[in-house]
Amino acid sequence: MIMRAIGIVGSPRKNGNVDTLVQTVLDGALDAGYQIAKYNLNEMKYSGCQACGYCKSHDHCRLDDDVSKLLKDIAEADAVIFGSPIYFYLFTGQFKLMEDRMYSLIDEQFSSRLRPGKKAIIVTSQGNPDLALFERAATDFAGILKVLGFDVKEIIRMEKGGAPDAVLERKDLLDKARSVGLAL
Numbered sequence: 001m002i003m004r005a006i007g008i009v010g011s012p013r014k015n016g017n018v019d020t021l022v023q024t025v026l027d028g029a030l031d032a033g034y035q036i037a038k039y040n041l042n043e044m045k046y047s048g049c050q051a052c053g054y055c056k057s058h059d060h061c062r063l064d065d066d067v068s069k070l071l072k073d074i075a076e077a078d079a080v081i082f083g084s085p086i087y088f089y090l091f092t093g094q095f096k097l098m099e100d101r102m103y104s105l106i107d108e109q110f111s112s113r114l115r116p117g118k119k120a121i122i123v124t125s126q127g128n129p130d131l132a133l134f135e136r137a138a139t140d141f142a143g144i145l146k147v148l149g150f151d152v153k154e155i156i157r158m159e160k161g162g163a164p165d166a167v168l169e170r171k172d173l174l175d176k177a178r179s180v181g182l183a184l
């Protein structure tokens, strides 16, 4: 059976640091035999969660937009690479709107509807050179993924990412991203 890995990019900068790192993990996964796909949230049309509760009496979100398709793909994928830059200490708005829609992956008992053991990788980039800052954005999100039943394999964090192509000078991170993808 072919394994599927999908990447989700929460940065509006196409080919920026997060996009490149997510793509590099996906490239590694491709070499490991996965079928891959990538979603650039900024190019998609979707709403935030409407708190209508429909997903607690039905097994899916009532909204029908580009994130609905992504949620289905998350449910089917074996591995998901979640990527976002840090904007004002947190993940981007584009990412957070998608994250809230993941509420529909939890049933009325607050148990995950996802098959357990799905692999997750988190990728972040920040402008600040101090990597000790903003770690919480990634670890808090990892906590949500664990509630959803994901096995969070790795968190890849980049600092000094002000320039969109700064990652090209970071062979260490590119190598790490590739080997994380290969090891999926």
Ligand SMILES: Cc1cc2nc3c(=O)[nH]c(=O)nc-3n(C[C@H](O)[C@H](O)[C@H](O)COP(=O)(O)O)c2cc1C
Pocket (backbone or CB within 6 Å): 011, 012, 013, 016, 017, 018, 019, 084, 085, 086, 087, 088, 089, 090, 125, 126, 127, 128, 129, 134, 160, 161, 162, 163, 164
């Ligand atoms: C609106 C906005 C808010 C930002 N807030 C922060 C921040 O709080 N801390 C930080 O270190 N960098 C911050 N940055 C810088 C980005 O995190 C940084 O440029 C990152 O590497 C962008 O990733 P990308 O290349 O994938 O787009 C901010 C950038 C923008 C546009």
